[in-house]
Each structure stands twice: as structure tokens, then as C-alpha cells.
Amino acid sequence: MTNRNIPINFEFFPPKTEAGQAKLVAVANVLADEQPEFFSVTYGAGGSTRDGTRRTVLQLNNEVGVPAAPHLSCVGDSREDLRTLLNDYRAQGIQRIVALRGDLPSGMGHASGELRYANELVEFIRAETGDHFKLEVAAYPESHPQAPNFETDLKNFIRKAQAGADSAITQYFFNADCYFHFVDRVRQAGVDIPIIPGIMPITNYSKLARFSDACGAEIPRWIRKQLEAYGDDSDSIKAFGTEVISQLCERLIEGGAPGLHFYTLNQAEPTVAVLRNLRG
Numbered sequence: 001m002t003n004r005n006i007p008i009n010f011e012f013f014p015p016k017t018e019a020g021q022a023k024l025v026a027v028a029n030v031l032a033d034e035q036p037e038f039f040s041v042t043y044g045a046g047g048s049t050r051d052g053t054r055r056t057v058l059q060l061n062n063e064v065g066v067p068a069a070p071h072l073s074c075v076g077d078s079r080e081d082l083r084t085l086l087n088d089y090r091a092q093g094i095q096r097i098v099a100l101r102g103d104l105p106s107g108m109g110h111a112s113g114e115l116r117y118a119n120e121l122v123e124f125i126r127a128e129t130g131d132h133f134k135l136e137v138a139a140y141p142e143s144h145p146q147a148p149n150f151e152t153d154l155k156n157f158i159r160k161a162q163a164g165a166d167s168a169i170t171q172y173f174f175n176a177d178c179y180f181h182f183v184d185r186v187r188q189a190g191v192d193i194p195i196i197p198g199i200m201p202i203t204n205y206s207k208l209a210r211f212s213d214a215c216g217a218e219i220p221r222w223i224r225k226q227l228e229a230y231g232d233d234s235d236s237i238k239a240f241g242t243e244v245i246s247q248l249c250e251r252l253i254e255g256g257a258p259g260l261h262f263y264t265l266n267q268a269e270p271t272v273a274v275l276r277n278l279r280g
């Protein structure tokens with residue numbers, strides 16, 4: 001909890017090596033001191049990280065002692081693959097899932113899954129496992145990159161809530177107004193599930209620019225210009241990034257955001273620096 005008692009949670013990706021796994025456990029132990037509500041672990045669409053996601057979730061859950069939620073995507077998995085994973089997670093005591101459509105990595109061809117969209121995955125999980133899992137879904141205050149327009153994407157988001165999602169986590173963004181606008185529009189549609197802003201700490205400009213282009217997150221010109229001007233000066237980038245993200249979080253909390261979800265990229269320090277500022 002931050003000093004304002006806002007729930008926080010941290011997202012990781014499954015490491016590819018034993019050394020990476022050990023490092024992640026160390027990072028998770030540092031972040032566990034921040035008393036997160038849960039950790040989440042991403043899933044490579046098409047099942048490319050099926051074992052790594054499972055192993056990481058169970059290790060964080062059982063050894064670090066913070067409830068861990070696997071991400072699960074339907075785009076390349078059959079119903080049978082999904083059923084097997086769900087039954088396994090339930091048997092292992094996992095109680096929360098981040099339910100997604102996912103994106104197949106380039107080179108893996110077209111979607112081969114039987115479920116096409118995340119609302120169908122939410123329906124499937126509810127049909128298979130009832131209310132056992134708390135289900136999180138993705139939300140896009142700046143619109144999903146493939147959506148033809150904001151209104152269509154909003155309707156598609158609402159399908160996920162109506163299918164039985166308990167809560168949503170947003171794609172990251174740097175403009176608080178887009179979040180408040182999105183939440184207002186969801187509320188006007190009569191949907192009241194919590195919508196937790198996804199927060200991306202800023203530590204490296206070129207990686208951030210690449211990610212943001214791919215996932216449709218806009219980097220405001222004033223942030224882009226400043227980061228470009230720092231060049232390779234990573235200390236200045238981190239100091240500026242911490243300031244920008246701390247102010248964004250402050251605004252979100254003041255405006256009523258029900259929690260914060262940090263995309264940690266398996267690093268503790270950038271997130272801890274922001275949380276330190278929020279505590280004042």
C-alpha cells in the first residue's frame with residue numbers, strides 16, 4: 001500500500017534462463033516489501049512461455065509469498081490447452097488470472113486458437129471454472145491499435161466486463177486525461193468494474209519508443225523531446241522519468257484511480273523510486 005492506501009501490483013515477464021529466474025526472485029522479494037496486492041506474470045501468446053509462466057507464477061506465489069496471477073491468452077491456444085492450464089492453476093491454489101486475446105509473435109502465422117477475442121476467453125473461463133478465479137482484462141484508454149475507432153473499442157471492452165471480468169488493467173499511457181475520459185465513458189455505459197491504470201516507469205528512451213509504437217501508447221512531445229535531448233545520459237533519463245511518472249501517479253490517485261499496476265520489466269529500482277516519491 002502507498003501512504004494513500006492505494007492497492008498496487010507488479011507485472012513481470014517469465015525469464016528465459018536460470019540466472020534470470022534467480023534475479024527475478026530477488027527483485028520480487030524487494031517489491032514484496034511494498035505490500036502489493038498481487039504479482040502478475042505475462043504469457044507468450046501461442047503458448048511460447050507456457051512452462052515459464054507457470055514456473056514463475058508458482059515460484060512467486062509459493063516462495064516469495066505474494067499471490068501471483070498468470071496472464072493467459074487465447075489467440076493461439078486450443079480450448080483443451082486452456083482447460084488443462086486452468087485446471088492446473090486451480091489445483092495449485094492460484095486465484096486470479098489476467099485474461100487476454102494476446103498477439104502472436106511475428107513468424108507464428110495467423111491466430112490458430114479456437115477463441116478469437118478476450119471476451120470469449122472470459123466466457124470460457126467462467127463456464128469452465130465458475131467464480132473460482134478473479135479475472136482481470138486489458139483496457140486501452142488510447143484505443144487498441146487494431147480498433148477502427150474509440151467507440152468500437154469501448155463496446156468491445158464492455159463485452160469483457162459483461163462476460164464476467166472482475167476488474168481491468170490499462171495499457172500504459174502518459175496522459176492522465178485519456179484515462180479519466182475512458183473511465184467516464186465506461187461508467188456512462190453502466191459498467192462499474194475497477195479500471196486500474198498500468199504504469200510504465202521510464203528508464204530507456206529507445207526501448208520505450210519501440211514499445212510505445214507497437215502497443216499504441218502515445219509519448220507526449222514534451223516528454224519525447226526531453227528524453228531525446230538526454231541522449232545516453234541514463235542518470236538524467238531516470239531522474240526525469242521518475243519525476244514524470246510520479247506526477248502522473250499523483251494525478252491518477254487524486255482523480256480516484258482504484259490502484260496502480262506497474263509494468264516492472266523485471267526491475268525493482270525504477271518502480272521503487274516512484275513509490276518513494278508517492279509516499280512523500
Ligand code: FAD
Pocket residue numbers: 041042043044045071072073098099100101102103116117118119137138139144145146147148152153156157159160169170171172198
Ligand atoms: P481483445 O479485448 O480481444 O481486443 C483485441 C482487439 O479486438 C481490439 O481492437 C478490440 O476492439 C477488438 N475486439 C475485441 N473483442 C471483439 C469482438 N468480440 N468482436 C470484434 N472485435 C473485437 N499480450 C501477450 O501476448 N501476453 C501478455 O501477457 C499480455 N499482457 C497484457 C497485460 C495488459 C494489462 C495489457 C493491457 C496488455 C497485455 N498484452 C499481452 C497485450 C495484449 O494481448 C494485446 O494488446 C492484444 O492485441 C489484445 O489483447 P486483448 O485481451 O486486449 O484483446
